[in-house]
Amino acid sequence: MENNRKVTLTYNDGKDNLEMPVLKGTLGPDVVDIRSFSKTGMFTFDPGFLATASCESQITFIDGDLGQLYYRGYPIEQLAEKSDYLEVCYLLLNGELPTAEERKVFERGIMRHNMLHDQLMSLFKGFRRDAHPMAVMVGVVGALSAFYHDSLDINNPEHRKISAHRLIAKLPNIAAQAYRYNKGLPFSYPKNGLTYAENFLHMMFSTPCEEYKVNKTLALALDRIFTLHADHEQNASTSTVRLAGSSGANPFACIAAGIACLWGPSHGGANEAVLKMLDEIGSVENVPAFMEGVKNKTHKLMGFGHRVYKNMDPRAAIMKETCDEVLSELGLHNDPKFKLAMALEKIALEDPYFIERKLYPNVDFYSGIVLSAIGIPVSMFTPIFALARTVGWISHWAEMIADPTMKIGRPRQLYTGAQRRDYIPQEQR
Ligand code: ACO
Numbered sequence: 001m002e003n004n005r006k007v008t009l010t011y012n013d014g015k016d017n018l019e020m021p022v023l024k025g026t027l028g029p030d031v032v033d034i035r036s037f038s039k040t041g042m043f044t045f046d047p048g049f050l051a052t053a054s055c056e057s058q059i060t061f062i063d064g065d066l067g068q069l070y071y072r073g074y075p076i077e078q079l080a081e082k083s084d085y086l087e088v089c090y091l092l093l094n095g096e097l098p099t100a101e102e103r104k105v106f107e108r109g110i111m112r113h114n115m116l117h118d119q120l121m122s123l124f125k126g127f128r129r130d131a132h133p134m135a136v137m138v139g140v141v142g143a144l145s146a147f148y149h150d151s152l153d154i155n156n157p158e159h160r161k162i163s164a165h166r167l168i169a170k171l172p173n174i175a176a177q178a179y180r181y182n183k184g185l186p187f188s189y190p191k192n193g194l195t196y197a198e199n200f201l202h203m204m205f206s207t208p209c210e211e212y213k214v215n216k217t218l219a220l221a222l223d224r225i226f227t228l229h230a231d232h233e234q235n236a237s238t239s240t241v242r243l244a245g246s247s248g249a250n251p252f253a254c255i256a257a258g259i260a261c262l263w264g265p266s267h268g269g270a271n272e273a274v275l276k277m278l279d280e281i282g283s284v285e286n287v288p289a290f291m292e293g294v295k296n297k298t299h300k301l302m303g304f305g306h307r308v309y310k311n312m313d314p315r316a317a318i319m320k321e322t323c324d325e326v327l328s329e330l331g332l333h334n335d336p337k338f339k340l341a342m343a344l345e346k347i348a349l350e351d352p353y354f355i356e357r358k359l360y361p362n363v364d365f366y367s368g369i370v371l372s373a374i375g376i377p378v379s380m381f382t383p384i385f386a387l388a389r390t391v392g393w394i395s396h397w398a399e400m401i402a403d404p405t406m407k408i409g410r411p412r413q414l415y416t417g418a419q420r421r422d423y424i425p426q427e428q429r
Helices: 035-040 076-082 085-094 100-112 120-125 133-146 157-183 196-205 216-229 236-245 251-262 270-281 284-295 314-329 336-350 352-356 363-374 378-402
Strands: 002-009 018-023 060-063 068-071
Touching: 018 035, 068 076, 068 085, 068 314, 076 216, 076 314, 085 100, 085 196, 085 216, 085 378, 100 157, 120 133, 120 157, 133 157, 133 251, 133 378, 157 196, 157 251, 157 378, 196 216, 216 314, 216 363, 216 378, 236 251, 236 378, 251 378, 270 284, 270 336, 270 363, 270 378, 284 336, 284 352, 314 363, 336 352, 336 363, 363 378
Parallel strands: none
Antiparallel strands: 002 018, 060 068
């Protein structure tokens, strides 16, 4: 939305001024529209996108200073308390909360797609047993594009919808089978009638030998983790999905790219890194020495800090509550690892180093603890993040594809390499 404000760029070398319009969103800071800047023959320089909006979007809003996160306008606190993951999926994909009938149809649509093509199972078997499940996820999700040629026309809204449903439905199954293959367990199948989170626990932990009873408290905690991770506007992996999709690549390939990006420890790998850090620290007595290392910048305190939230990650506050519920349910409050985590949190929250830098626990600090308490192995933390974020990725992808002004993403650069020079034959070097 354009308003009357303009930004004028003046040069100190006598060149004409350049006036640029200021765009106003429904929430958040104004944005200078620099598209006309390219005509000046110069580029803007903003590595890490610290001051650059890469797109227009109507899906998620974050105010990092106020610690606010809204999906389609609804505060995350309300959704975490009153909604559930599948309803949030519908909301992110369609823009509005579903009626009872819409919800039923949506849920049925997801359920209908939750099995994996039998031939896909041989793909799992091509991996080493000890492969990281994220490596398996990148491969298997990318391979989905080889199974659905019939519905890969990205310009067809119906095809986009089916692909979105397939991805949301199949990701928990793929993640669970990656785990089972690693453990040497037989592949499992989804069980309709269970909720999305219950089904995931069932696919992860059931065996053919006995009935698996899902713990409702743990399933609810997992559902909340899914809800809190469902979207986070233009983060690194979502931007990766958008950039991949801007070339016209199919949605399965784009989501595989998003999964690859999410794998990094500064992004989705953080909750895995939290647990590894706790193992490294070992016990509460070693915390002061570890903190010295953090201040000397030898290592980071994983699960702390956020690029956008410089006050408090609102998801962290919700997850902290869930963390307490799960530790109580499982009687784990006195477990040495979880005691260590709580000691670390307390020390960091009171330490001037963290206060001055506005470093607070992020959602992954607590989600790592919850997942570990549920009995989910550390290597599965990022796959779980990936399956929850799939709806966000595919919603952004669909929003971008449906936009008639979409262009292929192509950033420019500030080149600081060698000047033009002539090739030197090897014997003269
Ligand atoms: N531990 C110790 N110091 C930190 C941490 C941390 N976790 N995070 C930032 N800092 C320090 C930096 O060293 C820097 O200090 P300085 O001013 O003395 O140089 C200052 O805080 C500012 O840090 P930046 O690097 O500018 O913060 P940025 O916004 O670029 O980084 C990031 C954000 C990548 C998340 C960072 O805080 C980090 O690596 N945290 C740990 C990993 C993590 O938990 N990631 C999860 C993010 S949430 C998510 O993906 C769902």
